[in-house]
Amino acid sequence: MRTLLRLAKFRQRLSELGADGAIVTSRENVAYLTGFSGSAGTLVIAPGRAYLVTDGRYEIRAREVAKGYRVTLGKSLADVVNELPGRPRLAYEPTHLTDSRLSELQAGVRRAELRPESRVLEEIRAVKDPDEIALIERAAAIADEAWAALQPSIVPGVTEVELSNQLEAAMKARGASGVGFDSIVASGPNSAIPHHETGDRRIREGDFITFDFGALYKGYRSDMTRTVFIGEPTEKHREVYNAVYRAQVDSAAMIAPGVSGEDVANKAREIIKEAGYDKYFTHGLGHGVGRDVHELPGVGRGTIFEPGHVVTVEPGIYLEGWGGVRIEDTVFVTRSGSRPLTTSPKPAWPSPPGTVDG
Amino acid sequence: MNYVRRLKALRARMAGLAVQAAVVARRDAIRYLCGFAGSFGDLVLTEEQAWLVTDGRYATAAKNRTVGVTPVIGGQGLELVPGALRELGAGSRVAYDSDAVTVARLHEWEAALPGTELVPAPGLVDPIMAVKDDDEIRAMAEACRITDRVWEEIQGEIVPGATEVRLAQRLAELQLEHGAEAHGFAIVASGPNSAYPHHVPTSRAVKAGDFVKVDFGCVYDGYNSDLTRTVVVGEATERQREVYETVYRAQIAGCAAVHSGATGEEVDRAARSVIEEAGFGEQFNHGLGHGLGIAKHPPHVRPGYVLAAGNAITIEPGIYIEGLGGVRIEDLGIVTETGFRSLSYAPKPPKLCQPGEWQ
Numbered sequence: 001m002r003t004l005l006r007l008a009k010f011r012q013r014l015s016e017l018g019a020d021g022a023i024v025t026s027r028e029n030v031a032y033l034t035g036f037s038g039s040a041g042t043l044v045i046a047p048g049r050a051y052l053v054t055d056g057r058y059e060i061r062a063r064e065v066a067k068g069y070r071v072t073l074g075k076s077l078a079d080v081v082n083e084l085p086g087r088p089r090l091a092y093e094p095t096h097l098t099d100s101r102l103s104e105l106q107a108g109v110r111r112a113e114l115r116p117e118s119r120v121l122e123e124i125r126a127v128k129d130p131d132e133i134a135l136i137e138r139a140a141a142i143a144d145e146a147w148a149a150l151q152p153s154i155v156p157g158v159t160e161v162e163l164s165n166q167l168e169a170a171m172k173a174r175g176a177s178g179v180g181f182d183s184i185v186a187s188g189p190n191s192a193i194p195h196h197e198t199g200d201r202r203i204r205e206g207d208f209i210t211f212d213f214g215a216l217y218k219g220y221r222s223d224m225t226r227t228v229f230i231g232e233p234t235e236k237h238r239e240v241y242n243a244v245y246r247a248q249v250d251s252a253a254m255i256a257p258g259v260s261g262e263d264v265a266n267k268a269r270e271i272i273k274e275a276g277y278d279k280y281f282t283h284g285l286g287h288g289v290g291r292d293v294h295e296l297p298g299v300g301r302g303t304i305f306e307p308g309h310v311v312t313v314e315p316g317i318y319l320e321g322w323g324g325v326r327i328e329d330t331v332f333v334t335r336s337g338s339r340p341l342t343t344s345p346k347p348a349w350p351s352p353p354g355t356v357d358g
Numbered sequence: 359m360n361y362v363r364r365l366k367a368l369r370a371r372m373a374g375l376a377v378q379a380a381v382v383a384r385r386d387a388i389r390y391l392c393g394f395a396g397s398f399g400d401l402v403l404t405e406e407q408a409w410l411v412t413d414g415r416y417a418t419a420a421k422n423r424t425v426g427v428t429p430v431i432g433g434q435g436l437e438l439v440p441g442a443l444r445e446l447g448a449g450s451r452v453a454y455d456s457d458a459v460t461v462a463r464l465h466e467w468e469a470a471l472p473g474t475e476l477v478p479a480p481g482l483v484d485p486i487m488a489v490k491d492d493d494e495i496r497a498m499a500e501a502c503r504i505t506d507r508v509w510e511e512i513q514g515e516i517v518p519g520a521t522e523v524r525l526a527q528r529l530a531e532l533q534l535e536h537g538a539e540a541h542g543f544a545i546v547a548s549g550p551n552s553a554y555p556h557h558v559p560t561s562r563a564v565k566a567g568d569f570v571k572v573d574f575g576c577v578y579d580g581y582n583s584d585l586t587r588t589v590v591v592g593e594a595t596e597r598q599r600e601v602y603e604t605v606y607r608a609q610i611a612g613c614a615a616v617h618s619g620a621t622g623e624e625v626d627r628a629a630r631s632v633i634e635e636a637g638f639g640e641q642f643n644h645g646l647g648h649g650l651g652i653a654k655h656p657p658h659v660r661p662g663y664v665l666a667a668g669n670a671i672t673i674e675p676g677i678y679i680e681g682l683g684g685v686r687i688e689d690l691g692i693v694t695e696t697g698f699r700s701l702s703y704a705p706k707p708p709k710l711c712q713p714g715e716w717q
Contacts, residue, residue: 037558038556056643057644060554060678099456099457099464100457118462169531172530177523193418195415195416197418
């Protein structure tokens with residue numbers, strides 16, 4: 001049972017930290033360890049036993065799915081902790097547990113010692129097991145297929161929101177349970193805003209249009225960006241786009257086990273700097289992806305890539321008032337190198353919608 | 359929306375807590391107080407000033423889509439609240455909604471503001487949000503109208519072969535088409551899946567003999583609707599009829615028990631006793647209802663809460679029998695001095711019907 005293997009790894013890590021167990025309150029981490037993804041679920045993990053604490057709405061589902069856990073209803077977390085023998089040292093998640101919940105716990109707990117430990121599960125989750133890779137791969141394929149299906153609709157006159165709604169519908173029609181995150185469709189000058197809020201602007205000739213979107217499939221997300229151009233690109237359009245293209249392709253190609261995230265990030269930045277646009281590449285190169293759309297590992301200093309990592313590689317150039325380009329794939333680090341999970345056509349020069357190669 | 363009134367009410371609460379400033383981190387409370395709907399940012403309020411502190415991703419939204427707050431933009435990935443409090447000269451006591459602030463964030467604030475007493479105030483804005491004003495009721499009524507209309511429209515599609523996922527998609531599409539700002543969740547649970555109160559739609563296709571339990575809603579102007587109706591596809595068994603009629607009677611009894619001053623316990627009892635008397639007490643294992651607005655918030659229809667005029671609540675009893683299926687019937691409405699004014703007008707037949715049978 002995959003979830004129990006993950007629990008075993010978690011227990012091992014906890015014991016390395018000097019903890020006897022843990023209280024897990026983050027929804028994604030509870031789902032990772034149990035397969036249960038209801039909105040109300042907390043774990044109490046102790047030597048020899050593990051509890052999933054939830055409420056009546058989820059009783060049947062929890063019992064069915066969370067094998068190896070004692071499903072507990074109608075008790076407070078403190079009650080469950082008080083049932084544990086001895087004086088267990090329990091780690092909690094300071095980046096997820098709210099201050100008010102900690103206060104309640106501390107008021108109710110009698111013998112256990114509660115201590116904050118950050119990022120323990122986040123670090124474990126950074127290395128995906130084969131089951132997870134398969135799900136992210138499907139989420140990536142859904143995004144690719146939806147992107148292909150959208151191409152005929154990308155014509156002057158259509159609004160950003162219309163395109164984003166179609167993209168969402170196309171992903172759901174292909175089995176996505178939802179979108180990975182709110183899609184960004186940024187046209188013309190809006191493409192110069194990295195996190196533009198998709199709006200009512202109608203696309204027209206001369207626009208770069210950036211599409212940043214992903215699918216949610218069985219709890220896992222993909223993330224990709226493509227930028228198309230409508231009409232005849234100028235020399236500047238070509239220069240900006242191609243710099244982003246080369247930065248994306250060349251930095252992603254470096255990713256392999258043992259390679260440093262800082263080197264990869266610097267590579268992308270160097271290429272864009274050489275083209276003269278370093279000042280306009282205003283964000284990091286990428287981020288881990290999995291159950292959360294932003295998770296470990298980072299793509300920068302402090303990361304040494306390992307097999308099982310899944311990250312985005314997404315450089316961009318943003319010229320306020322004029323336009324911008326971002327190109328992004330979700331990349332999987334294999335035992336010997338890496339490969340993109342999102343494989344939509346990625347032209348090297350500004351291209352109209354529907355371009356398959358070039 | 360009357361943001362001025364809401365900020366004033368929060369300032370009154372601040373005075374009551376003897377604090378000179380407040381930090382609001384809960385997303386629904388922030389939207390309630392100034393209209394900001396971004397997923398990152400905090401409201402920092404003093405007696406004189408109101409700042410919406412966020413990062414560059416939301417600069418445009420903070421400027422154009424808020425009312426009554428000054429957008430203050432900081433670097434991405436940084437903890438911006440202590441800096442804002444310092445710049446505002448926030449004083450020695452600052453309240454914060456501790457039910458929305460993680461331990462990690464609080465530690466960062468404590469380290470950055472050694473002279474400040476950070477006063478935990480869980481649910482800081484809840485008492486203000488609990489009583490809906492006319493604008494809010496209008497928005498919720500419109501959200502409910504959209505949901506009601508879509509419930510009628512979907513009847514023709516609840517047929518053998520239709521999958522849960524497809525029906526859920528259609529509910530989302532139709533609500534958007536009818537002017538919803540966003541679709542909410544959609545639970546479409548057919549046959550044995552209807553025994554799960556919070557089933558997530560799957561690719562299971564509806565079959566003759568199935569209960570089809572549909573719990574869905576949309577967002578209009580920031581406010582939520584929430585409706586559950588259950589139908590049968592094809593011939594119903596005696597047992598299915600019995601279960602449905604029991605839930606129906608319980609739902610009516612629950613609504614009838616609502617009035618300003620009623621406790622969550624009393625209203626729950628009124629519905630639950632109907633179900634218990636019919637012998638299904640063990641099969642109704644969740645609370646009777648919850649408060650709702652921009653998100654779910656108190657008062658809920660459970661022990662420990664008292665209802666007051668202006669609260670928006672759901673009344674949603676259910677019976678869930680593993681292997682057979684389940685029924686839930688839910689309305690969303692406003693508590694009045696003397697009763698419950700439902701905002702849900704979707705037909706609520708007293709007897710188990712096939713899709714659209716009442717049309």
